[in-house]
Amino acid sequence: MRLRHLLSASTVMLGVIVNTTAFAAAPDVVRIGVAQQGTGDPPVFGGSPAATAQLQHRVEDSLKTDGTKVEWIFFKGAGPAVNEALANKQIDFAYQGDLPSVLGRANGLKTHLLLASNVRAGVYLAVPPDSDIKGVKDLRGKRVGIFRGTNLQLVADNVLKEHGLSERDLRVINLDSAASQAALASKGVDAVFLDYNLFKLQRQGLAKIVYASRDGGLQFTRQAHLLVLEDFERAHPEIVQKVVTSVVQASQWSSDEANRDALFALWSKSGVPAQSWQAEYANQQLKDRSSPLIDPFLIARYQAVADDALRLNLIRQPVSVNGWFEPKYLDEALRTLKLQSYWPRFDASGKPIAC
Known part of the structure; x- marks a missing residue:
């Protein structure tokens, strides 16, 4: 009986050692x-x-x-x-x-x-260089690129709310970063909410940044x-x-x-x-x-x-x-x-x- 208990205890200890090693x-x-x-x-x-x-x-x-x-x-x-x-x-x-x-x-x-x-980190609203959109309030009924499901979307939605709008007031198109840039450069959309990538487009004369969310306060950052x-x-x-x-x-x-x-x-x-x-x-x-x-x-x-x-x-x-x-x-x-x-x-x- 004693030998059986010792063998059993040894088996348990061996299992603990093996499990600890694996862990x-x-x-x-x-x-x-x-x-x-x-x-x-x-x-x-x-x-x-x-x-x-x-x-x-x-x-x-x-x-x-x-x-x-x-x-x-x-x-x-x-x-x-x-x-x-x-x-x-x-x-x-x-x-x-x-x-x-x-x-x-x-x-x-x-x-x-x-x-x-x-x-x-903020988000920016950009439009084609020759656009007559001056700010967020001018987006009603416009085709606007937003990358849905990202932290950019929620800031954009809160910015719209601050200006008396919602996504329902826009013709929102779900576009990722690369697609947003391409659509803006080709004027396939009227505006996009995007990040720092817009600065390069602006320097190239393909976009105009008309709004920066950080200017509205830290509640508009991500x-x-x-x-x-x-x-x-x-x-x-x-x-x-x-x-x-x-x-x-x-x-x-x-x-x-x-x-x-x-x-x-x-x-x-x-x-x-x-x-x-x-x-x-x-x-x-x-x-x-x-x-x-x-x-x-x-x-x-x-x-x-x-x-x-x-x-x-x-x-x-x-x-x-x-x-x-x-x-x-x-x-x-x-x-x-x-x-x-x-x-x-x-x-x-x-x-x-x-x-």
Whole structure:
């Protein structure tokens, strides 16, 4: 009997050891989805600390000792396509905007938001150079390109609401970034809501920017982030920590005003000229746009996005952001890098919080 008990106990212990070993084993590859189309071979992107991290190979370098490779997977279908990949567990991490992640949460995706990456970004309204459209109020009945399902859509909808309009008052055409630019340049639409890509068209004489949402206040800005699937986080918390720390390091480099020209030159490898990044970031502090912090402003903006999505019938049930953010990896990165006081924190209204 005693021998039988000893054998049984040994079997249990062996099972624990095997399971622990399997749990601790680093994955062969980490897959990071990006909610935009990449440029080049291999493809890259720009405009955020996450992009800086990719261009500088920071994540790859941090995982070398684990023998883990990194795959950056780009999605022309942007946020909605990233959500589909997350649902099918084809990626482990995702860089995407606020609205798509809210839609994913509303549809049952189990994720944790790890840090911010490119916040307080606006959208622009552009028209053909010879258009008589002077501003948002002139869009009634016009053909307007909007990339639906992205964080750009919700800002555009709120801008329309501010000017007494809604999508129903327009002839909205769902166009991705490349299609929007082509349609505007060929005058296939009367106007488009888009991002920094419009600056290049304007310099080429193919577009005229008539409105910038940031001018209306921070409530008309969009936020982006890095998130992780809960299952992956549960199995590989040490990998999550290394990825977060790498992006925080990239955030610091991207926030240093001494690196402004070098940053825009680096991002120009994405196909967006440095002049466009200069225009996008004109009169803005890099720290304000590149902060990774999960502060009251960020949390309030995501809850506002969830509330707006419900109001606009983009989701059917209310979504709460409580428990969605997981700041422990960010806090550890800030502590080890001694960056606890590097970025300013903002309250829910966007005002700086006194240290």
